[in-house]
Amino acid sequence: MSAPLLSVRDLHTRFRLRGGLFRRSASWLYAVNGVSFDLMRGETLGLVGESGCGKSTTARTIVGLCRAASGSARLGDVELTRLSRRRWLPVRRRIQMIFQDPYASLDPRQTVGSILAEPLRIHGLATRREVKLRAMALLDAVGLNPRHIYRYPHEFSGGQRQRIGIARALALEPELIICDEPVSALDVSIQAQILNLLKDLQTRFRLSYILISHDLSVVRHLCDRVAVMYLGKIVETAPRQTLFAEAAHPYTRALLSAVPIPDPTLEAKRRRIVLAGDVPSPAAPPPGCPFHPRCPERARVAGDRCALEAPLLAARAAGGAHACACHLSETTD
Amino acid sequence: MSAAPDPLVRWSIGAADAERLLAEAAKVRGESLWSDAWRRLRRNRVAWWCLLFLAAFTLTSVLAPLLPIPSPVQIELNALLLPPAPPWQEFGGRGFTTEAFWDLGAVDRGMLGLRQWIFGDWQTGHWLGTDAKGRDVLARVIWGSRTSILVALAAALCSLLIGVTYGATSGYLGGRADNLMMRIVDVLYSVPFIFVVIFLITIVNEYRRTLQDYYGINREVVFYVVIGAIYWLTMARVVRGQVLSLKNSEFIEAARVIGASTRRIIFLHLVPNVLSIVIVYLTLTIPAVMLFEAFLSFLGLGIEPPKVSWGLLAVDGVEAVSPLYVQWWLVFFPAAAMGGTLLALNFLGDGLRDALDPRLRGKD
Ligand SMILES: Nc1ncnc2c1ncn2[C@@H]1O[C@H](COP(=O)(O)OP(=O)(O)O)[C@@H](O)[C@H]1O
Ligand code: SF4
Ligand SMILES: [Mg+2]
Numbered sequence: 001m002s003a004p005l006l007s008v009r010d011l012h013t014r015f016r017l018r019g020g021l022f023r024r025s026a027s028w029l030y031a032v033n034g035v036s037f038d039l040m041r042g043e044t045l046g047l048v049g050e051s052g053c054g055k056s057t058t059a060r061t062i063v064g065l066c067r068a069a070s071g072s073a074r075l076g077d078v079e080l081t082r083l084s085r086r087r088w089l090p091v092r093r094r095i096q097m098i099f100q101d102p103y104a105s106l107d108p109r110q111t112v113g114s115i116l117a118e119p120l121r122i123h124g125l126a127t128r129r130e131v132k133l134r135a136m137a138l139l140d141a142v143g144l145n146p147r148h149i150y151r152y153p154h155e156f157s158g159g160q161r162q163r164i165g166i167a168r169a170l171a172l173e174p175e176l177i178i179c180d181e182p183v184s185a186l187d188v189s190i191q192a193q194i195l196n197l198l199k200d201l202q203t204r205f206r207l208s209y210i211l212i213s214h215d216l217s218v219v220r221h222l223c224d225r226v227a228v229m230y231l232g233k234i235v236e237t238a239p240r241q242t243l244f245a246e247a248a249h250p251y252t253r254a255l256l257s258a259v260p261i262p263d264p265t266l267e268a269k270r271r272r273i274v275l276a277g278d279v280p281s282p283a284a285p286p287p288g289c290p291f292h293p294r295c296p297e298r299a300r301v302a303g304d305r306c307a308l309e310a311p312l313l314a315a316r317a318a319g320g321a322h323a324c325a326c327h328l329s330e331t332t333d
Numbered sequence: 334m335s336a337a338p339d340p341l342v343r344w345s346i347g348a349a350d351a352e353r354l355l356a357e358a359a360k361v362r363g364e365s366l367w368s369d370a371w372r373r374l375r376r377n378r379v380a381w382w383c384l385l386f387l388a389a390f391t392l393t394s395v396l397a398p399l400l401p402i403p404s405p406v407q408i409e410l411n412a413l414l415l416p417p418a419p420p421w422q423e424f425g426g427r428g429f430t431t432e433a434f435w436d437l438g439a440v441d442r443g444m445l446g447l448r449q450w451i452f453g454d455w456q457t458g459h460w461l462g463t464d465a466k467g468r469d470v471l472a473r474v475i476w477g478s479r480t481s482i483l484v485a486l487a488a489a490l491c492s493l494l495i496g497v498t499y500g501a502t503s504g505y506l507g508g509r510a511d512n513l514m515m516r517i518v519d520v521l522y523s524v525p526f527i528f529v530v531i532f533l534i535t536i537v538n539e540y541r542r543t544l545q546d547y548y549g550i551n552r553e554v555v556f557y558v559v560i561g562a563i564y565w566l567t568m569a570r571v572v573r574g575q576v577l578s579l580k581n582s583e584f585i586e587a588a589r590v591i592g593a594s595t596r597r598i599i600f601l602h603l604v605p606n607v608l609s610i611v612i613v614y615l616t617l618t619i620p621a622v623m624l625f626e627a628f629l630s631f632l633g634l635g636i637e638p639p640k641v642s643w644g645l646l647a648v649d650g651v652e653a654v655s656p657l658y659v660q661w662w663l664v665f666f667p668a669a670a671m672g673g674t675l676l677a678l679n680f681l682g683d684g685l686r687d688a689l690d691p692r693l694r695g696k697d
Contacts, residue, residue, distance in 0.1 A: 099586065122597070147358040148358070152366065
């Protein structure tokens with residue numbers, strides 16, 4: 001097996017909460033609390049979980065928008081978490097990001113042409129004239145009219161704006177694009193178009209993706225592998241087929257049970273698992289298994305182990321691609 | 334690993350298409366938020382007329398030396414306290430000289446020369462009357478407006494250059510730098526500037542020969558510097574607040590992800606996006622500065638005779654108010670000029686606020 005393109009190990013990111021008057025009593029919000037995964041070249045990894053579980057923060061830490069408290073994220077042989085501003089610059093050409101809100105992610109005062117030109121200018125990749133041509137080519141690549149380089153973001157629809165955001169990420173021809181909920185702000189009818197576009201671009205530009213979503217059905221279309229996050233941790237990771245067929249973690253099963261099935265007879269037979277209670281605050285994560293206050297299968301674990309001992313993310317079969325962080329999955333196999 | 338992909342497969346636009354597409358792109362140019370705001374400002378009658386009025390006012394004031402009006406400082410002992418005479422009664426006559434002027438700048442001298450070349454020594458009559466020394470009120474109001482405009486310009490420039498840069502930098506950097514920068518502003522804020530002005534002007538008066546001859550510092554320079562120093566502070570605070578709310582938006586993060594430098598983010602992304610608030614705020618600052626100038630000149634701390642300013646006209650006006658003679662024109666015309674300008678600026682500010690409001694975009 002070749003080396004992974006991106007390798008994240010035990011990544012932690014925390015935010016300082018407003019403490020007391022003199023900040024002595026500052027407390028922390030543990031948004032990313034020990035995330036590890038590998039991403040192979042050309043692969044798409046889905047990162048799913050409820051809103052607030054730390055998906056965006058994971059992405060933002062990897063691309064250097066947040067400072068990691070500890071842990072590592074290596075892109076090839078570059079350690080991303082400790083790069084200085086200057087060292088980051090060449091790495092920007094290898095890793096890019098697509099943002100969630102197409103209405104907020106484009107500078108409203110700039111033309112689409114200059115939005116797309118900016119990365120090229122910063123990295124000195126094109127002359128003044130080439131920049132315009134490249135901007136047109138980029139628009140063309142994402143399925144927009146190349147004649148619209150002198151238009152402004154507010155003159156485009158949400159889906160078109162998201163395409164502009166994708167074009168901007170493509171401008172530097174990166175190896176890896178992190179898509180943070182690229183379709184959740186869009187109409188369902190547009191979502192499929194954008195996902196298909198991402199898929200096309202992947203083959204055309206040999207991209208690897210991390211696709212973040214709170215919606216498993218989005219992930220199902222595009223991903224080779226899926227990682228499920230809960231409260232700043234990855235609780236289960238598996239190839240897509242495996243995850244949808246035989247999810248091992250109680251949280252994943254609950255998530256899957258909420259995904260609608262297109263077949264009405266199956267849909268009628270389906271049993272929904274409704275989770276009790278709310279997601280605990282990441283400022284005070286519960287001890288033991290982070291899922292234990294809500295876990296419907298906790299009773300199947302002997303004693304109070306779930307509340308005392310944190311389960312590790314462990315491969316279910318030796319060398320297997322399916323890993324799960326649950327005491328149950330250790331004992332059953 | 335395979336070889337690099339063929340660029341032609343990646344980028345489907347060839348050089349031949351490009352020329353044609355670029356030409357076509359120019360035809361479907363979009364409308365920027367600025368031009369949209371401009372269009373909506375034009376639909377706002379009141380604001381639009383105020384803008385025209387202010388433009389005309391500024392033009393008149395800048396081109397004052399070219400106008401065939403009497404000299405604002407020419408004393409005519411046989412024409413003391415003449416009431417206004419409308420143009421149809423006394424259109425004008427000869428008698429213009431440049432003798433009584435103070436040291437004008439080169440540009441103004443040039444304009445005066447041009448005026449003499451065009452009009453000779455012809456000048457308008459005393460349409461708005463004369464003051465207690467026989468000086469033409471119309472000329473004094475127009476020349477006085479130059480001081481106001483100069484002061485407004487100085488303050489606006491300081492607000493724009495120092496205030497916006499400082500506030501945007503402070504807000505974007507955040508953390509300790511922001512803390513330090515804002516404490517400096519707080520300290521400057523707490524200085525009672527009216528005392529500083531009095532203090533500085535007194536010192537300058539004391540040593541005016543030395544300062545003037547050796548350092549080229551005169552009272553007016555001090556005056557402008559002090560006004561500039563006061564008026565960037567509020568702008569810095571306003572801009573910082575706006576930047577704080579903008580700097581976490583996704584388009585700023587996107588700029589960071591593509592590798593934009595801090596300077597680029599501040600000046601190419603943050604400043605253009607707070608500029609609309611800055612402009613609206615300027616229309617509030619400028620009247621305040623004009624009033625401040627008039628106030629200081631009124632107290633004798635600002636512009637000095639023989640130069641003219643609206644504050645000095647107010648002094649003349651106050652002296653003219655007596656129970657025996659009602660020389661209303663000495664009070665009314667300067668007050669009308671000043672009041673009109675300030676009102677127009679306020680209405681324009683209102684109109685700009687509406688026009689630049691992104692929530693109202695696209696509507697009229
Ligand atoms: N800049 C921030 N400051 C403080 N807390 C934050 C910040 N960004 C995110 N958080 C918190 O971190 C947690 C994870 O957020 P996020 O990564 O955005 O979740 P997701 O993208 O999965 O919805 C949330 O509880 C959120 O409130
Ligand atoms: S470790 Fe216990 S609480 Fe956690 S998911 Fe497994 S069964 Fe539930
Ligand atoms: Mg998110």
